[in-house]
Amino acid sequence: MSRLGRHGVGSSPACQESSVAREASSSNGFVKDFFRVVNNGHLGTSQKMTKPADSRLVLLGNPGVGKSALVVRFITKRFIWEYDPTLECTYRHTTMVDDENVSMEILDTAGKETENTAATK
């Protein structure tokens, strides 16, 4: 399977690699692959120049409950069948709400991290 075809997404929505994910991405091919997929190979500094998002959403939950599948489905209208644990990924997306363009930033957190944090409380 080609790298860009991993989730059947060829272009748009922007996905920005978070600093945590950037540090971790060398050990997680999925994160790297997904950034390439959603940025259509144009991961770069231009992402840093975009204005702040109107809304910020954070997905929290145990590992494997479907956080990534939900956000990818929302953004791309496609469903991810395979399971590859997420480290952390920030997606940028713009959609129409009441005839207005609304930009959002969606942080898909690592389920393992949530589980570990909850376990220490």
Ligand SMILES: Nc1nc2c(ncn2[C@@H]2O[C@H](COP(=O)(O)OP(=O)(O)OP(=O)(O)O)[C@@H](O)[C@H]2O)c(=O)[nH]1
């Ligand atoms: N049948 C079914 N499978 C789902 C659904 N949502 C997600 N899955 C599957 O469950 C698995 C885990 O989904 P992910 O979205 O990667 O889960 P996650 O919560 O992001 O997991 P972490 O990255 O470990 O935090 C994948 O194989 C998905 O295809 C659903 O609504 N129905």
